[in-house]
Amino acid sequence: MKSEKVTNEDAAAFRRRYDDACAAAHALDLVGERWALLVMRELMTGPKRFSDLRAGLPGISANVLTQRLEGLEAVGVVERRTLPPPASTRVYALTPWGLEAEPIFQALGRWAVRSPLHDPTAPFSTASFVLSLRTMFAATRAAGRSGRVGFRVGRESYLAVIGPDGLDLQPAEDLATADVVLTGEARSLAAAIYGGQPWAELERAGAVTITGDRGVADWLATLFPLPPKVEAG
Amino acid sequence: MKSEKVTNEDAAAFRRRYDDACAAAHALDLVGERWALLVMRELMTGPKRFSDLRAGLPGISANVLTQRLEGLEAVGVVERRTLPPPASTRVYALTPWGLEAEPIFQALGRWAVRSPLHDPTAPFSTASFVLSLRTMFAATRAAGRSGRVGFRVGRESYLAVIGPDGLDLQPAEDLATADVVLTGEARSLAAAIYGGQPWAELERAGAVTITGDRGVADWLATLFPLPPKVEAG
DNA sequence: CTGTATCCGTGTTGATACTG
DNA sequence: CAGTATCAACACGGATACAG
Numbered sequence: 466m467k468s469e470k471v472t473n474e475d476a477a478a479f480r481r482r483y484d485d486a487c488a489a490a491h492a493l494d495l496v497g498e499r500w501a502l503l504v505m506r507e508l509m510t511g512p513k514r515f516s517d518l519r520a521g522l523p524g525i526s527a528n529v530l531t532q533r534l535e536g537l538e539a540v541g542v543v544e545r546r547t548l549p550p551p552a553s554t555r556v557y558a559l560t561p562w563g564l565e566a567e568p569i570f571q572a573l574g575r576w577a578v579r580s581p582l583h584d585p586t587a588p589f590s591t592a593s594f595v596l597s598l599r600t601m602f603a604a605t606r607a608a609g610r611s612g613r614v615g616f617r618v619g620r621e622s623y624l625a626v627i628g629p630d631g632l633d634l635q636p637a638e639d640l641a642t643a644d645v646v647l648t649g650e651a652r653s654l655a656a657a658i659y660g661g662q663p664w665a666e667l668e669r670a671g672a673v674t675i676t677g678d679r680g681v682a683d684w685l686a687t688l689f690p691l692p693p694k695v696e697a698g
Numbered sequence: 699m700k701s702e703k704v705t706n707e708d709a710a711a712f713r714r715r716y717d718d719a720c721a722a723a724h725a726l727d728l729v730g731e732r733w734a735l736l737v738m739r740e741l742m743t744g745p746k747r748f749s750d751l752r753a754g755l756p757g758i759s760a761n762v763l764t765q766r767l768e769g770l771e772a773v774g775v776v777e778r779r780t781l782p783p784p785a786s787t788r789v790y791a792l793t794p795w796g797l798e799a800e801p802i803f804q805a806l807g808r809w810a811v812r813s814p815l816h817d818p819t820a821p822f823s824t825a826s827f828v829l830s831l832r833t834m835f836a837a838t839r840a841a842g843r844s845g846r847v848g849f850r851v852g853r854e855s856y857l858a859v860i861g862p863d864g865l866d867l868q869p870a871e872d873l874a875t876a877d878v879v880l881t882g883e884a885r886s887l888a889a890a891i892y893g894g895q896p897w898a899e900l901e902r903a904g905a906v907t908i909t910g911d912r913g914v915a916d917w918l919a920t921l922f923p924l925p926p927k928v929e930a931g
Numbered sequence: 932c933t934g935t936a937t938c939c940g941t942g943t944t945g946a947t948a949c950t951g
Numbered sequence: 952c953a954g955t956a957t958c959a960a961c962a963c964g965g966a967t968a969c970a971g
Contacts, residue, residue, distance in 0.1 A: 481942085481963080483736065484756045486818050486885070487826035489803045490736055492810030499730070499944075503716065503723055515953055523717045526945050531954060540815060541928065555953080562928045565809060570722045572805040576798060577725030582773060585719050593720035652719070695774065695795045714944085714961090732963075748934055759964045764935060788934080 495540050496566070500525055504533050505542065505563060506570055510592045510623075511636050512546060512558035521590035542566070571600040581697040585655070591618045594651035595634060598625065598658070601689040602632040612681045615640030617648040627688070645677035645685075658686050728773045729799070733758055737766050738775065738796060739803055743825045743856075744869050745779060745791035754823035775799070804833040814930040818888070824851045827884035828867060831858065831891070834922040835865040845914045848873030850881040860921070878910035878918075891919050 482494040496502050500522065507513055507521045518530060534557055537543035542563040548554045559566075574597060577583060595616075611628040617640070624637035640646050647654055653672035656662040664682055667673035675682055715727040729735050733755065740746055740754040751763060767790055770776035775796040781787045792799075807830060810816060828849075844861040850873070857870035873879050880887055886905035889895040897915050900906040908915055 481732075484820050485736070485826070486820040486822040486888075487736075487739065488807035488811040488813075488816060488830065489739060490826070491813060491816045492806035493735060495810060495813060495815070497730075497732070497735075499714075502726060502730075503718070503720075506720065506722060524945090526947090527954060528956085529943095529945065532944095540813070541930075562812060565812075568805040569802070569809055572801040573725035574721035576802055577728060578721040579795060579798075580721075580724060580728060580773070582728070583721060583724045587717050587719040589719040593718070593723070597721065655719075697774075749932090757964085759966095760934075761936075761965090762963065765962095 492569075496537070496542065498533065498536065500529055501533050501537060502569070502573075504530070504537065505559065505566055506596060507590065507592045508543065508557060508559045509564070509567055509570065510595050510621075512556040514554055514556050518557065521592055523588045537563070567596070567599075570596055574600045575692070579692050579695050581694050585659075586652075589651040589655060591621050591651050594618065594655060595623055597655070598689060599632065599634050601659075601691065602627075603688055603690050604631045606688045606690065607631075610684070612645075612684065613643045614681060614685050615643035615646035616654065617646060618651050618654070625685075627685075632688075643677065644681040645675060645679065647673060647675055647682060649673035657682075658689050659691055661686075725802070729770070729775065731766065731769065733762055733766050734770060735802070735806075737763070737770065738792065738799055739829060740823065740825045741776065741790060741792045742797070742800055742803065743828050743854075745789040747787055747789050751790065754825055756821045770796070800829070800832075803829055807833045808925070812925050812928050814927050818892075819885075822884040822888060824854050824884050827851065827888060828856055830888070831922060832865065832867050834892075834924065836921055836923050837864045839921045839923065840864075843917070845878075845917065846876045847914060847918050848876035848879035849887065850879060851884050851887070858918075860918075865921075876910065878908060878912065878914040880906060880908055880915060882906035890915075891922050892924055894919070 483490045485491070496505060503522055503525075504518060507518050513521075515530065515534075518534075519525060519527070522530070534543060534545075538545065541560055543557055544560050546556050546558055548556060578601075607627055609629065611626075614625040614627070615637070616623045616625065622637060622640055623634055624640055624643060625632060625634040627633075649667065649672050653667050657664050657667055657673070664673060664675060664679065664686070668675060716723045718724070729738060736755055736758075737751060740751050746754075748763065748767075751767075752758060752760070755763070767776060767778075771778065774793055776790055777793050779789050779791055781789060811834075840860055842862065844859075847858040847860070848870070849856045849858065855870060855873055856867055857873055857876060858865060858867040882900065882905050886900050890897050890900055890906070897906060897908060897912065897919070901908060
């Protein structure tokens with residue numbers, strides 16, 4: 466019934482657009498709907514299935530996720546893929562242009578992390594954690610030293626390569642080349658990296674497992690400083 | 699009547715918040731509602747009155763603008779001020795932290811300007827124009843040369859100082875120190891600076907008036923390159 | 932003249948239940 | 952697992968009336 470009356474997808478995607486030539490306003494036409502940017506955030510670290518997206522987006526309902534994926538696909542930000550057999554699963558991925566939206570998340574995150582109302586105890590998806598590391602890395606703190614840190618969060622794993630060119634943090638199946646591998650929930654890893662909680666404490670609590678060079682883990686926890694909070698309103 | 703039932707402003711501002719520790723998600727809790735970021739955009743170039751905001755936001759209704767201003771004030775992004783007599787007008791201004799949100803607009807704008815669906819013929823507010831110049835300035839194109847360009851758009855005026863430190867573009871009442879002053883609608887100025895339309899053509903059409911060194915105006919129009927469009931979906 | 936509050940039609944959002 | 956259908960609540964936007 467809906468598809469009978471709508472002549473093209475653009476009309477559906479732009480039901481309520483801003484009438485504004487400003488490119489930032491256009492960005493909000495494209496990805497300003499509720500949940501749209503968070504769907505993109507989940508896809509920034511790689512293709513995901515429908516249910517993986519739901520898992521990383523606490524509170525989204527299935528129909529809204531469907532609508533957002535359709536809308537993002539219509540404007541060229543997301544594409545559907547079907548994995549080759551034997552998986553044959555349908556996944557959603559960002560297009561190359563969608564991938565270029567990462568600076569938007571960095572700007573939003575850097576700004577909002579100063580908010581006095583920010584609640585860091587809420588659910589924290591793996592994609593958020595990975596993006597936050599890429600956002601908050603302070604190259605000046607690394608001071609020429611280099612290292613390789615593996616992360617295992619849930620079923621996903623990532624490798625962070627810190628060197629003279631900064632931080633390169635990407636999904637990686639093989640963490641054998643890492644100096645140290647940190648295993649745990651995103652929230653626990655964040656507690657050490659952002660909250661200053663000692664690794665040993667998290668290990669005792671069973672929240673984190675460290676394999677390899679603990680010195681590198683301690684060093685890592687000094688590389689992601691948070692800016693000071695704004696005075697509460 | 700509203701304030702009788704609502705215990706605090708946070709409840710009103712967060713009726714529909716994401717349950718997510720990600721700072722970018724929190725940013726959307728703060729400023730992700732429809733119109734909120736565009737209200738901030740209008741305030742990025744300085745305090746404005748209610749009716750000025752409406753003028754720069756085609757399509758917003760008075761009650762929605764009131765709601766957004768209340769919400770942004772509640773979270774510490776906007777503050778009300780009353781100008782000293784004899785003006786005694788109430789204006790809205792960004793707080794220092796609100797002003798720090800400019801990188802968000804730059805990231806959004808830089809990303810969306812590549813969109814094949816972007817319509818540059820829509821209304822273009824003065825604030826958008828000024829922000830777009832700050833966003834798109836390419837320091838490498840200036841190549842060591844310096845200059846001072848005044849802009850008069852409607853009743854507002856701005857001074858752009860281009861030098862070794864890049865571009866500094868701020869509101870300024872006195873444009874006497876400018877090498878050249880460009881007067882016209884934002885859209886006309888953008889046609890030359892972004893669209894490559896010759897100044898002379900715009901002058902003949904009565905859309906732009908140039909006072910001073912035309913060579914500086916021509917040079918200016920080379921300093922704001924737009925990235926290539928993405929292939930249409 | 933500058934905002935603010937209220938009513939109301941319309942469309943979007945989100946929870947539950949359900950189907951391929 | 953991957954979505955669709957239905958429905959209630961609420962947000963948006965227009966008009967209008969009101970307050971400083």
